Amino acid sequence: MTIHRTFTRSNEMQSRLHELIPGGAHTYARGPDQYPEYMAPVLVGGSGAHVWDVDGNSFVEYGMGLRSVTLGHGYRPVVDAVVSTIADGTNFSRPTALELVAAEEFLELVSGADMVKFAKNGSDTTTAAVRLARAATGRDVLAVCHQPFFSVDDWFIACTPMNAGIPAEHAQRIVRFEYNNLDSLERVLTAHSVAGVVLEAATATAEPAPGFLEGVRRLCDKHGSLLIFDEMITGFRWSQRGAQSVYGVQPDLSCWGKAMGNGFPIAALAGRREYMELGGIRTGEKRVFLLSTTHGPETGALAAFRAVVRAYADEDPIGRMEEAGRALADGVNAAAENLELKGYVQVIGRPSCLLFVTRGPDLQQSQEYRTLFLQEILSRGVLAQSFVTSAAHTESDIDHTVDAVSAALEVYRHAIESGSTAGYLSGRPVAPALRARAAPRRIDYT
Template sequence: MARYESPGAPVFTRSNALQARLHDLVPGGAHTYARSADQYPESMAPIIDHGSGARVWDADGNSFVEYGMGLRAVTLGHGYGPVVDAVCAEIARGTSFTRPSVLEAAAAEEFLTLVPGADMVKFAKNGSDATTAAVRLARAVTGREHVAVCEQPFFSVDDWFIGTTPMRAGIPNCTVERTVRFRFNNVASLEDALTTHPIACVLLEAATATQEPEPGFLEQVRRLCDRHGALLVFDEMITGFRWSEHGAQGLYGVRPDLSCWGKAMGNGFPIAALAGRREIMELGGLRTDADRVFLLSTTHGPESGSLAAFRAVVHAYATEGPITKMERAGRTLADAINAAATELGVDEFVEVVGRPSCLLFVTRDAQHRPSQEFRTLFLQELLMRGVLAQSFVVSAAHTDDDLAVTIEATRGAMRIYRQALDAGSVDGHLRGRPVAPALRARAEPRRLASGSLSSGRPSS
């Protein structure tokens, strides 16, 4: 197959050897499905060696301007000095103890000062733990089993949510049947769920990259939950510290009963949180006469490194205005790329959309249909030009130079995109098979041949 090559294009020899070995060692070749090689062009999935600011370097020494930033977990930049310094200083004093630490109290106080809708907090290590604890708590409070979940991409690795996706092997039907879906900005669909089933809680992101709540929507959700006796749970994994350090509840002025946090709380360090109203959270504590809820109890939830990272992040948000920086960078990037798309005649096919701090790009084929093939071509051509971008989610560390590199790279990628559109196909331009949805029922269309993944460990 013919292949367009740009001058000085990166090679992925060692990354490909490491990826092959990872497939032998780790199911799917990555510890997160969104990081898997099937989300990238074949033989062009960099294995990262290190990062600094908004740049990463792979095992072959290639340098990329990175977007997505650790699946939206890094807002201050890779290796951000004050966070690293705070973590190093704290872990030298010990990382995990048999009893709570002074640091736990300080971190909890700072968190609760930020979040207007929370009286108590419990820290954990990943967002799924927090959302599942919220569901368990809501079921205990209400005595109900059904959960109403908004039709948004992801809430948990646990059965109650994954059972609603195509990747539901191993999950009992009785679990799946207890989760019902409703549509964002569609009050009628939520009301139908609440009247059809005894709902314990309503769980949603108050906003997403491409969908802001319509005026009055969140207020109506709050009223419906109160009317039907269901708890309202906000998933603040992305909105928290990317929309606002006060979360969507602080930005839109609607208080949930419970909220779940993670990702950018620690600028990439593993920390998550369940927060909520005191009378609800106390059901997992010692000041209740009701049956106790096993809320969250994790060995590593209060380890000192991540709590120190969180406190350093809070300080950075108070003193450096990272959200303003992200919004500025995102607007600059979106305006420039969309203008270039118009200039190059691909604006009906390639478009940057979303909140400036959380940008996505849309790729369409010649018939204006969303296209995995053309998405893969765009990803491939960006990689060839030094940009690693499943999205255009920025950080406060993206500099004007980083944006300039990205804008020039997208111009080159869109020229190839235009050629493929004119030819009516990506054939002759695309290397290998297209990317595939991360959550799908079968390994196809990116299944790997068994027993032919690697011949041994890559050389050091």
């Protein structure tokens, strides 16, 4: 596979981005430190599962829109619905009829919820759920599962390495428990007066053990804690009805976003009426400032959501994601095995939410070898921090990716055999997005 790609204009624009935007991107996961040095493409557009950059390079893309784009870039039914709707205005001083219809359609999907409030990002909804749980129970402590991410707000970021500027008492109100470990949850619920239990019902690499989610529900009921499911990734990727429908366990509150609008900004907090009404004006209790957003009900995103719902009803996007994912995992894992790299490079996870694992000569996960892998597949037209598929990935896209990976693994094998990425990796390795300091990918002023 011949390589004819340069990143000259992307590098120039990335330098300018650093002058104007802290970190050079509006999301830490999109930052250039998450990509091989001097190989972070600045994009100009996309169609289906393909994107292109300012240098004229095209890529098959995975994890599109940080998992928010499941139907493909520029999916016409969504685009057309948005365009026709916003021609009549986007934001008004009173609710629109569209808000009512969208709420009805959402609650038809989420059978365990009685009420919904729309927002623009998932962090706002998880924080609203936390606030609601604390108000409903009169307690402050939260039991939060050891899972990667729940919110940009202080209650969660206080528990990460990137906690500068956050009062220490926020972290003191969080207790952690292990996924698939009911004993660890029971210990924290017994030791603390917990307002809410926050977790993803499943992740890319972790399915609930038999009885686990049922046990979580039972423990919440026993201890008077609200159960909060984060459905950001599982919603519209496991099922349009969420992981709660797949596993048959209903939370008190659930938080949604990402794929709800196929990339358009929309999120939702859904829950039982007795709790949600605390944020309304039909309660005699002290009111909760639940969600109040200028742009939460803007018409474009609500139209996108309704078009996504129709697409999921008329087509089978999850089936197509899973079919593409199985083909990709099989192809990449077979290529690794053929090159005797089975223990070094693996594709793992749910077929609709795949990750790749990269290990060094000691068979430990390695940022250096991950960066080498990213470098080589980028050079061959694949843009992927993960191998999360969409319904737009075609058989040809999967074939191209497997071919690119196969060629990349030839280089990877040489680096493994030599015991080092020296001579193979250009620039510094990628670094964790949430870290205390800019090093090891600090950029000096020029």
